[in-house]
Amino acid sequence: MEAIGRFMLRSVKKLFEDKLGASDGEIGRVNDFYFDDQNWAVRYLVADTGSWMPGRLVLISPHALGTLYQAGRILLVNLTRQEIENSPLIESHKPVSRQYEEEYHRYYGWPFYWQGDQLWGMSAFPIASAPSGRSPGKQSTGKGGKRKSGDPHLRSTKAIIGYHIQATDEVFGHVTDFVLDDKDWTIRQVVLDTGHWLQGKRVMISPSQINRISWDESRVHVDLTREAILGSPVFDPASFGIREHDPRIFV
Numbered sequence: 001m002e003a004i005g006r007f008m009l010r011s012v013k014k015l016f017e018d019k020l021g022a023s024d025g026e027i028g029r030v031n032d033f034y035f036d037d038q039n040w041a042v043r044y045l046v047a048d049t050g051s052w053m054p055g056r057l058v059l060i061s062p063h064a065l066g067t068l069y070q071a072g073r074i075l076l077v078n079l080t081r082q083e084i085e086n087s088p089l090i091e092s093h094k095p096v097s098r099q100y101e102e103e104y105h106r107y108y109g110w111p112f113y114w115q116g117d118q119l120w121g122m123s124a125f126p127i128a129s130a131p132s133g134r135s136p137g138k139q140s141t142g143k144g145g146k147r148k149s150g151d152p153h154l155r156s157t158k159a160i161i162g163y164h165i166q167a168t169d170e171v172f173g174h175v176t177d178f179v180l181d182d183k184d185w186t187i188r189q190v191v192l193d194t195g196h197w198l199q200g201k202r203v204m205i206s207p208s209q210i211n212r213i214s215w216d217e218s219r220v221h222v223d224l225t226r227e228a229i230l231g232s233p234v235f236d237p238a239s240f241g242i243r244e245h246d247p248r249i250f251v
Contacts, residue, residue, distance in 0.1 A: 011178075015180075022084060023080050045059070045065070057090060058090070087107055098114075163218050165192055169225050173194045174192070176191050190220070191203070192204070
């Protein structure tokens with residue numbers, strides 16, 4: 001994987017199915033990531049708890065992970081199994097509401113990322129642990145910073161993988177992966193499969209070049225022509241530790 005300064009760039013798709021370890025045992029596997037399509041920051045890792053809590057999906061905030069740390073194929077979470085088990089339930093068939101997010105952040109004692117002028121509210125990075133003097137379950141006043149209203153605009157990376165690309169002049173190719181900065185949890189690049197163009201090579205575009213995501217059309221609209229997309233930087237799987245025939249990446 002590619003290192004830039006003090007952070008690493010990671011393939012989101014390569015993280016799917018990695019094991020998750022709490023401070024006192026395994027808690028499941030990575031199922032998905034939910035990102036904010038206004039700031040392109042991953043706000044939650046979605047954990048499939050498997051046989052531990054059958055049929056339940058759990059949200060894990062980057063506050064509980066800090067910089068992603070992999071011990072082999074296990075991502076370490078700075079929470080106990082009991083804390084996760086007692087966390088607010090999420091309805092997997094419904095979008096994540098702001099009301100749920102407020103309840104979730106109050107439970108863990110983490111600041112609201114939508115309050116404040118920085119990417120994570122009052123900070124540019126996830127705080128990696130509960131603020132001093134707070135404990136899970138304690139209510140937060142939510143003061144400090146301007147509150148953003150409306151829908152959270154949270155999107156599933158897994159759902160968008162496969163969406164077609166609407167360039168300014170035609171539709172071609174599809175989304176195949178995302179490149180994640182593991183320090184501030186922003187999506188730095190969106191990886192596109194060009195189809196029969198460039199012999200099926202994958203290229204990367206910046207989220208700033210994306211105009212909107214259309215759920216009705218299952219398309220990602222970009223402010224680029226087909227030729228401009230084909231001239232974008234090539235996605236090199238080897239830079240991210242991806243084997244040439246890794247089924248999670250090349251299906």
